Amino acid sequence: MIFILIVTLLIYAGLVFYVAWSGYRGIGIKGNRWFLIAYSIIMLFLSVSFILARFGSGSTLLAVIGNYWLALFSLSLMILPLVHLIMLILRLTSLHREKTRVAAARIAFVVLVAALAYGSYMAYTPKVNTYTIDIDKSYPEDLNVVMFSDTHFGYLSGKKHAERLVKEVNELEPDLIIIPGDIIDDDLEIVEKKQIFNILGGLEARLGVYGSLGNHDKFRGELSELITAIETANIEILYDETVTIEGGLALIGRKDYSEGERLATEQLTSQLDQSLPIILLDHQPYEYDEAEQAGVDLVVSGHTHRGQVMPGNLITNRLFENDWGYLKKGQLHTIVSSGYGFWGPPIRIGTQSEIVQIHINFNN
Known part of the structure; x- marks a missing residue:
């Protein structure tokens, strides 16, 4: 080392x-x-x-x-x-x-x-990328889901970036909002000082706002303090946890891949009714085979930033089975976002900050 x-x-x-x-x-x-x-x-x-x-x-x-x-x-x-x-x-x-x-x-x-x-x-100028997927399971209605990741709120991704996020997400009129990790950039104090969570509390979705943690969602205190702070924004953090929301839709939020000790996807799905549509929030886009075998229908991730600055995209493309966009494996749909924010240099070349809109059609 x-x-x-x-x-x-x-x-x-x-x-x-x-x-x-x-x-x-x-x-x-x-x-x-x-x-x-x-x-x-x-x-x-x-x-x-x-x-x-x-x-x-x-x-x-x-x-x-x-x-x-x-x-x-x-x-x-x-x-x-x-x-x-x-x-x-x-x-x-x-x-x-x-x-x-x-x-x-x-x-x-x-x-x-x-x-x-x-x-x-x-x-600093995000675009909206839209995907339409079909899940062969029953649910009372088709859903408009909005996903964003890797906001990395901190010194350079601050109040204005958060305000734009809330405005643009709400304009999409989502039924459900999901956030697969890296909400903050390692420093909870600066995020709280900028009142980012007060701003994020303005996100609106009738089925709720749910998130998981990423490798940068850390700080010097106890992790429970971080989760509590994020949840003041009415974002329910799923930390190796499952929840079944209105109408019978199952959500799973996994611990980040970097934590090592986390429950297997199969252990998490075993707690659920397999006939329900299952969406998995997993910050880093790994273990798709395990997710498919465990009966997951959709995995949403971030982490890669699509390399952020070219030719970094060539590296992420080699490292991950899906480093950006949409990939289907059997019945499993996977969507990876390039992220709403950035890490380190506040630039993107060859990529762009994004919000992801997912139209899910069910076998109603």
Whole structure:
């Protein structure tokens, strides 16, 4: 574990040096020792700001700086290699090397700013993705279910994002709202300070609002305190628990996959009437075979963010059987959301924040 940590830090340090040195050369100020010292101190601070905010006592300012540093850092790693490749090719021409380098640095800066603006727009401007599924079980009526996940409420996903969520979800007039995890971003105190749960209390669904917990739904106190805090928003948290709601619809909320010790899906469904439609909230999209064998009809998940920033989607696509969207296995329907919020850098490129609307048709 320590070895892996050391290797990770060394790789990160090398990449930071690459970005910092590229930026320094792009600015074009040479021979000024004081500028170099000041620039180095700023880059060192930026490179550790996210770590300090995440693992120290933290502050709002430090968290904001750290997360935006991650955004700039990740985008730079996407842009700079292409710039350097173009520069190598241009060396074969008769163009003036220094002027070309300065021009390339300016273009890279413009592209970086544009990518940051675009990524922020995609992160803070959710869309609604709609799916229609057929469940071959009886229920008094077809349902309009709204699902959202990975809100990661905290320093950068705050009150305005929560207010927009409530407004847009309520406009869909859901019969039922389900939230499969990562409601907060590890810090309950900042969420309560921003009165996020008061805002979420405005969600409206006649059959209720239900949620499960994800790997980021944690804080330094007892887990029961967190669940109690979330439930002040009239969100019933199912923590390896089942509930049968009006009309005979069964909901299961599993503990997160990262917790290790959790009940098997079969243990949870054994408590239920198998003739009822069964919806499972499981934050991480694993164990579909077990869910299908246990008689679950629909699994909703989040967690993947669909990679959040491309080419991260190529990684999540390899890691998960379904990393985003809809997949059917036998009678089992699975839907994975890219998430309403974001983790770390407040940007999305190649993905977009979303709310999921599920029209469920039953064999009435």
